[in-house]
Amino acid sequence: MTVAAHPATTPADPAGPARMAGPGGLAELYAEIQQFYARQMRLLDDGEAEAWAETFAEDGVFAANAHPEPFTGRAAIAAGARRATDDFAARGIRRRHWLGMLSLEPKDEHTVLVRSYAQVIETPRAGQPVLRASTGCADLLVRRDGRWLVLDRRIHRDDLG
Amino acid sequence: MTVAAHPATTPADPAGPARMAGPGGLAELYAEIQQFYARQMRLLDDGEAEAWAETFAEDGVFAANAHPEPFTGRAAIAAGARRATDDFAARGIRRRHWLGMLSLEPKDEHTVLVRSYAQVIETPRAGQPVLRASTGCADLLVRRDGRWLVLDRRIHRDDLG
Amino acid sequence: MTVAAHPATTPADPAGPARMAGPGGLAELYAEIQQFYARQMRLLDDGEAEAWAETFAEDGVFAANAHPEPFTGRAAIAAGARRATDDFAARGIRRRHWLGMLSLEPKDEHTVLVRSYAQVIETPRAGQPVLRASTGCADLLVRRDGRWLVLDRRIHRDDLG
Numbered sequence: 064m065t066v067a068a069h070p071a072t073t074p075a076d077p078a079g080p081a082r083m084a085g086p087g088g089l090a091e092l093y094a095e096i097q098q099f100y101a102r103q104m105r106l107l108d109d110g111e112a113e114a115w116a117e118t119f120a121e122d123g124v125f126a127a128n129a130h131p132e133p134f135t136g137r138a139a140i141a142a143g144a145r146r147a148t149d150d151f152a153a154r155g156i157r158r159r160h161w162l163g164m165l166s167l168e169p170k171d172e173h174t175v176l177v178r179s180y181a182q183v184i185e186t187p188r189a190g191q192p193v194l195r196a197s198t199g200c201a202d203l204l205v206r207r208d209g210r211w212l213v214l215d216r217r218i219h220r221d222d223l224g
Numbered sequence: 225m226t227v228a229a230h231p232a233t234t235p236a237d238p239a240g241p242a243r244m245a246g247p248g249g250l251a252e253l254y255a256e257i258q259q260f261y262a263r264q265m266r267l268l269d270d271g272e273a274e275a276w277a278e279t280f281a282e283d284g285v286f287a288a289n290a291h292p293e294p295f296t297g298r299a300a301i302a303a304g305a306r307r308a309t310d311d312f313a314a315r316g317i318r319r320r321h322w323l324g325m326l327s328l329e330p331k332d333e334h335t336v337l338v339r340s341y342a343q344v345i346e347t348p349r350a351g352q353p354v355l356r357a358s359t360g361c362a363d364l365l366v367r368r369d370g371r372w373l374v375l376d377r378r379i380h381r382d383d384l385g
Numbered sequence: 386m387t388v389a390a391h392p393a394t395t396p397a398d399p400a401g402p403a404r405m406a407g408p409g410g411l412a413e414l415y416a417e418i419q420q421f422y423a424r425q426m427r428l429l430d431d432g433e434a435e436a437w438a439e440t441f442a443e444d445g446v447f448a449a450n451a452h453p454e455p456f457t458g459r460a461a462i463a464a465g466a467r468r469a470t471d472d473f474a475a476r477g478i479r480r481r482h483w484l485g486m487l488s489l490e491p492k493d494e495h496t497v498l499v500r501s502y503a504q505v506i507e508t509p510r511a512g513q514p515v516l517r518a519s520t521g522c523a524d525l526l527v528r529r530d531g532r533w534l535v536l537d538r539r540i541h542r543d544d545l546g
Contacts, residue, residue: 090255091249098326100325101340157382164427178427187383191383194513197479221481222479318519345516352544
């Protein structure tokens with residue numbers, strides 16, 4: 064997957080990822096991030112587009128090689144997700160976004176670059192599930208007021224080269 | 225996924241999930257639960273129906289929207305799994321149950337509600353793997369004598385609406 | 386999945402896995418291993434065959450029921466991966482290896498047996514993703530100079546019985 068470098072991804076601490084991961088170490092960070100994604104994806108798959116958009120920073124960006132332009136800001140991200148979820152609901156299709164193969168690069172105690180793989184599975188009512196998309200995802204997450212938020216998401220769908 | 229609320233899911237401790245997760249924190253709980261599911265699913269996929277049923281509480285329940293009635297108690301759960309595993313073995317089909325996107329809600333130090341996604345992959349001998357089912361899973365896990373057990377499992381297959 | 390026993394898998398410490406997992410406990414080990422696999426698979430999927438081979442021990446072994454003979458040693462492992470990645474690149478196919486359902490059995494502080502499931506997803510340019518293979522994987526990992534390396538990998542593709 065080719066994803067342009069995030070602006071905030073220069074290593075910031077010579078003590079390295081373990082220290083940057085915070086007092087809980089890599090394990091605590093891993094658990095928090097996995098929990099974050101599980102809840103985030105469930106919101107989208109349950110059609111809760113606005114609550115899903117709340118997991119992005121107010122000034123967050125969602126860019127994908129499947130879209131001509133990135134969505135910028137929570138309101139735009141929510142509106143885009145709302146259109147998609149309403150469309151799938153109208154067609155009777157249940158979606159599930161699986162994120163896996165997480166690789167974490169902490170930048171400081173409140174910023175982490177997460178590279179991952181994602182599968183999108185669609186199941187029509189009374190039909191067979193279909194693996195619709197295989198993608199790579201690069202997220203810059205920030206912790207604000209104790210909550211992780213997506214500051215910048217870049218999705219690369221494999222079929223689009 | 226629509227899963228009726230579990231009876232024991234009322235938040236029980238105002239100190240919140242971190243404290244309820246026990247001395248090891250969220251990370252230790254996450255690792256234990258992931259390990260539990262990896263071993264549990266492998267038992268089923270290896271055809272060890274009775275050993276798999278031992279990962280349920282003696283009074284455990286297995287309910288699924290694909291079955292008209294829940295299985296209640298280890299013996300019934302084991303018998304149901306035995307019939308299914310024997311049938312797949314007779315047809316030369318290898319199954320793998322993937323669980324992912326785990327979201328943990330600790331209720332107390334010995335009880336945790338786990339919501340997850342599951343894929344069922346079937347591979348016939350000399351054939352191509354097929355994604356047979358996409359599902360949501362809600363488990364109420366209890367720790368008894370140091371071991372995690374499923375007290376109540378609810379499976380929602382996406383194609384069944 | 387049937388995998389012949391690894392020679393070094395006899396339980397070595399009566400204090401059990403928690404102690405053998407090292408000072409960080411199971412959680413820290415789990416996070417390290419997940420991170421290891423995420424990076425390892427990404428190298429292969431990005432076509433970095435030689436860098437991927439560096440994640441094996443110098444004397445590492447890669448055996449699979451899809452190959453008549455195991456690859457032994459980093460150079461042979463790299464050469465095999467190079468041929469495969471070049472072939473997929475020439476055909477315009479993007480691969481992703483998903484590893485999941487990790488079950489860890491620490492042998493000592495520097496050796497762990499990891500059993501897992503793996504999916505291989507292939508996406509042709511402008512085409513639909515295909516679940517090409519469902520497999521079981523058993524890895525004997527060793528920590529040398531602070532880095533995890535694969536000493537012995539055994540892959541069992543489900544369609545090959």
